[in-house]
């Protein structure tokens with residue numbers, strides 16, 4: 001049977017939806033800062049799914065697509081429950097930036113690590129990023145599965161892509177892979193190295209704690225785009241159908257690209273970036289991906305695909321400096 005959802009004073013009975021806030025910090029003037037939480041406790045029994053978005057404050061598509069999806073869910077028809085934190089790091093959103101700039105700029109050393117996404121399972125008496133992660137992880141621990149939704153940070157654009165925790169975690173990672181395929185993005189990253197599978201990342205730590213979880217990246221940072229919102233919402237609804245929490249058939253693209261690694265290419269020269277391939281395009285070794293021209297119009301650098309791959313992440317900022325990423329391939 002369905003259970004009452006309880007969390008730190010919050011109590012939501014079956015068949016009820018509640019929008020509330022969970023406090024986690026105070027500002028210098030005593031203002032309490034809280035994170036928004038929406039609990040949809042379905043009238044029918046089923047799994048409990050955590051959905052988080054906006055842990056990076058410039059990833060607005062993630063917030064909007066969750067809202068779009070959940071507005072289509074009727075709690076009276078829902079089997080199981082959804083615990084949704086649409087803005088997982090409010091001070092980052094206030095900064096309209098990946099990081100909570102007010103805190104970070106005030107004391108960069110003390111705020112390190114500054115990215116809450118990398119600080120799971122968190123630390124209740126740690127710095128802000130660790131406190132945010134700890135607060136979120138207490139909610140995640142009350143759930144059976146978790147989905148963490150992102151866009152690239154400002155200046156980047158991804159195809160819709162499900163990024164899995166590394167398979168070495170064990171059976172919970174296999175469940176996460178099934179979730180990733182059911183999401184129906186058409187793009188799955190099943191890697192075993194790099195940032196997305198590092199210890200401390202939300203989906204990695206949740207999966208290690210026995211709560212299968214994955215990262216979902218879509219669209220572009222700092223922008224709200226109808227296409228990404230509609231596609232992302234459809235993917236979230238696919239996942240709810242996968243768990244039989246709502247009725248309907250999962251709609252998955254005809255082809256799903258399962259990749260094993262990302263390959264980022266970085267500029268050695270500075271200038272203006274011109275991208276020559278379309279996002280999602282398959283490229284062959286030697287194909288031209290992008291060029292850098294200097295401010296006089298002379299071409300100073302050309303980037304060709306070092307191997308065959310898929311152009312899964314574009315750089316959308318128009319200027320580049322030495323060391324900046326200009327293109328990312330997904331490797332099959």
Ligand SMILES: [Zn+2]
Pocket residue numbers: 055056059150151152153
């Ligand atoms: Zn992010």
